[in-house]
Structures are given as C-alpha cells and as structure tokens.
Amino acid sequence: MDKKRVLITGAAGFLGSHLCDRFIAEGFDVVGMDNLITGDLKNIEHLFKLPEFVFYEHDVSNYVHVSGHIDYILHFASPASPIDYLKIPIQTLKVGSLGTHNLLGLAKAKNARILVASTSEVYGDPHVHPQTEDYWGNVNPVGPRGVYDEAKRFQEAMTMAYHTFHGVETRIIRIFNTYGPRMRLNDGRVLPAFIGQALRGEDLTVFGDGSQTRSFCYVDDLIEGIYRLLLSDYSGPVNIGNPDEITILDFADEIIKLTNTSQKVIFKPLPKDDPTQRQPNISLARKILGWEPKVSRQEGLKITYDYFKSLPEEALFKNEHNNFEKYIKR
Ligand code: UDP
Secondary structure, eight states: OOOOEEEEETTTSHHHHHHHHHHHHTTOEEEEEEOOSSOOGGGTGGGTTOTTEEEEEOOTTSOOOOOSOOSEEEEOOSOOSHHHHHHSHHHHHHIIIIIHHHHHHHHHHHTOEEEEEEEGGGGBSOSSSSBOTTOOOBOOTTSTTHHHHHHHHHHHHHHHHHHHHHOOOEEEEEEOOEEOTTOOTTSOOHHHHHHHHHHHTOOEEEETTSOOEEEOEEHHHHHHHHHHHHHSSOOSEEEESOOOEEEHHHHHHHHHHHHTOOOOEEEEOOOTTOOSOOOBOOHHHHHHHOOOOOOOHHHHHHHHHHHHHHSOHHHHHOSOOSOHHHHOOO
16 A cells, blocks of 8 residues: 655744654655745754655745645644744745645645644634634734734635635644744744753843743644644644643743753843733643643753753854745845
8 A cells, every 4th residue: 555645844844843753653755845944954854864755945835736646734834933923924924825725725636634733823812711712813913923823814714715615624723832842942932032041141031021821832742633633533723732821930930940040030021912821722622632731841841951952052142043034035
C-alpha cells in the first residue's frame, strides 16, 4: 500500500517543524513548505537526509502546486507573534486568506483532508471567560492585531464554505498560547522575551501592570491535539490549549525563579488591544478527542529553558532571526 502523504505549510516554523517530526515518526511521507519569512531551516535540517521528507521554499499566498497524491494538508504558515504581524501586516493577511484559499483549492483537487491552524485571537479581547468555541469574539478589525485576527476569522469562514459547498473534509483548530523548543528567541512573545532577557542579564519587561492573563500549553501537548483532531471526524472549530491560567506578572516571577537571575521586573506600556484575559475551555476537545494537556508549566518551562541555554551565544544577541527584508517591498 502507498504511504500516506501529508503537506505541512510553515514547515520550518515552530509548530510546523514539530508537526514534521511527528508525522514522520507516525510513518507518513512529509512534504514541507515554507517561504522562510519567519521560519528557519535549522528547525528541519535533521530531516533533509530522510527519504520520507521533501521541502519546497514557497510562499503559499501564491498558487501552490504539489505533484503526486496528498492525503492530508496542515496549514500552519503564518507569522504568529504580535511583533511580527506589526512588521509584516500585509503578508500576514495574505497567508491567512489567499494562502488558505490556495490550500483549500489544493485539498479539493487532491481529494485531501485539510486542517487549518486558527487561533484564540479569533476571540479578540474576550467577554466570555474561559472561551468556548461557540463564543463569536470581540475583535477590533482595524487595530494592530486585526491583520492576524481577521485573516484567521476569514480563514475559518473560507474553510467552512469549502466544507459545506464543495464537501472538502476540513478541520479547524483554535490554538492558544503555546511554547517550547524552536520558538525564536527574539520573536517578541512573552516567554522567549523573558527567558532571553534573563539570559542576557537584563530586567524582564512586563507590559502594563501585568494583571493580564494567558494560559500556556507545552508544544508536545498541542501536537498531540492536532494529530487527534486531524484523524477525528469533527469539522467544527476546536480549542486546543492548556487551561492553567496565570497573570503575566506571576509568569515573570516564575521565569525569574527558573533562571535564577538576579534581574527584576520593569514595567512598559501595554500594547494597544492586548487581551486582558485568555483561557481555553477544552471540554469539547476532552469529549471528542479524549485529549487534555499532560505537561505542567514547571516541566515544560524547564525543557524550554534548557533549549534556549543550548543555543549558541550569538543567538542571544541577534536582533531578529528572520528574512523580513527579503520579502518586504517598499
Ligand atoms: N508581554 C510582556 N512583556 C513582553 C512581551 C509580552 O508583558 O516582553 C505580554 C503581552 O503584553 C501580553 C502577554 O505578555 O499581555 C503575551 O504576549 P505574547 O506576545 O506572548 O502573545 P499574545 O498572547 O498577546 O498574542
């Protein structure tokens, strides 16, 4: 029998590269695709020698061609940090909208099942807490986060339309804050920001008064949830995240203890439209996937800290690790 073949977009990114590893371990052939705008080939270089893996450098906002059969598509290409989508807002909108459209078209042509990576950001600054899948959200379309949030909301609508109108098998995952090895140390998100600051001997920058909350999920738990959702028969959106909620100020204290740094917290202005609270309600994932997170924040942070410590010294002081300039047309 032919092996199952999966196309993973955003393959050189944080989540995409972990997905490549998982699907290869499960016996799939993997086609990785990435335009390397925020991804890094280092995340997948260990796969290049494997016959089960091929990689294409391509921007999925443009027409996507893959020869041969494809059984599954996982669309994980997108800038995912608020700092990134401020810098590349149009690319962010395009990959979530045009990119999704291209991949849905490919799924239809190949008779493949497609899972798209949506986000807790579809809930915006939520008025329902914890967030359930039936909450429609509170998003500012013209705010700085709008380019990501609205692209992902469009993505969900387009995915449902392909499902109902064309009968394409679709899955939608709403991903909450996730962390682990292969995050970019300088991507601006809170966990790499705090750990990077501790490692460089800088104070930890808490935005606002630090009373806003997030709920952090370790990457292995998330990948397990994605795997189960892909193989399930549920086509509505499903939250995957860890409900263990913490304020950003308490989180900074945890990182100070973890890294044993003598630095302290300093306060900086809160970015516009920064959500005040976020926690996934995962009852649906528990019910239909039998899934719940297994890795505590204490365990996950330790693994992630060890990863960041193992990076070469220059990674700590690099301003940005991406190819924005290559892509931005001025
Ligand atoms: N944050 C912070 N200091 C930083 C980076 C982020 O206090 O150096 C805060 C940010 O304002 C937000 C939370 O940490 O309230 C999580 O930010 P992140 O960028 O990781 O992701 P978000 O969940 O906002 O998309």
